[in-house]
Amino acid sequence: MIKWSYSSLNLFQQCPKKYYHLRIARDAFDPPSPQIRYGLEVHKAAEDYVRDGVPLSPALGYMQEALDRLRVLPGEIMCEQKLGLTKELEPCKFYDKNVWWRGIADLLVVDGDTAKVLDYKSGKSRYADTKQLEILSLAVFKHHPEVQTIKAALLFVVDTGLVKAQYKREESETLWKRWLEEATRLEAAHAENVWNPRQNFTCRRWCPVTNCKFNGREV
Numbered sequence: 001m002i003k004w005s006y007s008s009l010n011l012f013q014q015c016p017k018k019y020y021h022l023r024i025a026r027d028a029f030d031p032p033s034p035q036i037r038y039g040l041e042v043h044k045a046a047e048d049y050v051r052d053g054v055p056l057s058p059a060l061g062y063m064q065e066a067l068d069r070l071r072v073l074p075g076e077i078m079c080e081q082k083l084g085l086t087k088e089l090e091p092c093k094f095y096d097k098n099v100w101w102r103g104i105a106d107l108l109v110v111d112g113d114t115a116k117v118l119d120y121k122s123g124k125s126r127y128a129d130t131k132q133l134e135i136l137s138l139a140v141f142k143h144h145p146e147v148q149t150i151k152a153a154l155l156f157v158v159d160t161g162l163v164k165a166q167y168k169r170e171e172s173e174t175l176w177k178r179w180l181e182e183a184t185r186l187e188a189a190h191a192e193n194v195w196n197p198r199q200n201f202t203c204r205r206w207c208p209v210t211n212c213k214f215n216g217r218e219v
Contacts, residue, residue: 002190004183005102006132012186020195021209028208039122042157043106046120051079063157075111080104083139091143105136110144117152128154128163137167138175
């Protein structure tokens with residue numbers, strides 16, 4: 001049984017061949033860019049500040065006003081909440097042997113029948129993609145049966161933007177259909193061992209898979 005996450009499925013959708021070399025064969029490596037490293041620093045600082053009150057460094061002080069508002073939200077505040085689901089869409093722990101899907105909510109706040117799911121972003125809000133919020137919210141519904149409504153958002157800490165989305169429990173079955181269809185395609189590729197390249201914007205400048213006709217930088 002394969003295990004997947006939003007990021008691994010997104011990589012497969014971008015290019016099955018790239019997914020194969022990075023996640024299965026592991027004969028290509030995509031080193032973290034300065035932007036990725038900065039994003040990791042932002043996430044860790046936000047987690048430590050919201051959960052434990054660890055002071056922000058002067059370089060990240062611009063985040064304090066936004067994070068202060070999060071610290072006083074009503075309800076149970078959970079940082080870097082690891083969520084797992086079985087193939088039957090039952091809640092399980094992140095590292096359980098039967099885990100099928102994994103996801104991490106940067107911030108999860110449960111307040112009665114309402115929850116908030118927040119994902120920190122260090123990029124530009126014009127590139128906002130709420131699909132990750134959707135799958136995380138669907139998992140929160142599984143882990144917290146009391147929750148009926150989820151107010152989700154991408155918090156762009158540098159660009160100071162907030163991209164919102166809202167999900168209702170009664171929508172879950174419909175929303176799951178697309179995710180299950182995409183997961184089935186990923187499982188079929190594993191079963192058939194077919195990893196066709198798909199040309200995309202990363203090919204010539206950023207893709208580490210050099211033995212591909214779309215790469216242009218073959219070594």
